[in-house]
Amino acid sequence: MPTENTAVNFSELVNKNKQTLARLKESPRLLLHRRDGEDLVLTTAARAEQDQTVVSAATRMLAAMARREPGSMELLLDILPDAFPWVRFLPEPDVHAFAVELVDTMRAADSVGNNASVAQMLIAWQHTAEAHSDPELLAALTADRSEDHGPVPDPRDVA
Structure with missing residues (x-):
């Protein structure tokens, strides 16, 4: 099959x-x-329900694991690169922030039965990792741009 x-x-x-x-x-x-x-x-509706049951169970298990002490967050941080290899490009504090946000977003999404926010959060963090993977891009994005270039015109007024 x-x-x-x-x-x-x-x-x-x-x-x-x-x-x-x-x-x-x-x-x-x-x-x-x-x-x-x-x-x-x-x-089929049965297959969709099965898929949602599996995602919900995995979410609840991950959230429960993340709340356990001691060392549960360290375990999660240790396994993240296996699940998301791109986290290797994130600075260490961002990896921790990603782990916390992942668990929290998965729990919230599961509570409303809609995983779109989890997908969007993963995409955003992956893009952040991509920026960190490119030294030139990272330098351009983090450069001090304190000079003021004046007011920005409303795009609706630009022809």
């Missing part, structure tokens, strides 16, 4: 819906390519 997503064109779902939906028995998800919009993922 394959575990990878099966990709089909959205038109296949519209034109051959029974045959296309039958493919959900072979694959947990169907990736529906659309010409005029973002691709969609189709799965």
Whole structure:
């Protein structure tokens, strides 16, 4: 039984819906390519509920582990580079801040059943790590820019 997503064109779902939906028995998800919009993922309600249950359980376990003393935060900090190799580019205080924010954001997102904020937080921290990985970019971003260049025009007024 394959575990990878099966990709089909959205038109296949519209034109051959029974045959296309039958493919959900072979694959947990169907990736529906659309010409005029973002691709969609189709799965069964049972599979979506299972996925959410797994994410919620992992979140609760991670949060519980992070709250335990002694040494739980050190363990989390030790395993972060395995899960997120890019944290190696972050300064040490930022790695700790990332770990705390990750646990807190995952708990909050789980409480409302929406993981979009976790994904956005991970992307933001990864971009921060990317900036730290490039010495020239980091220097440009952290240079003292104390000189005043005057007021910034409202972009809506610029033609």
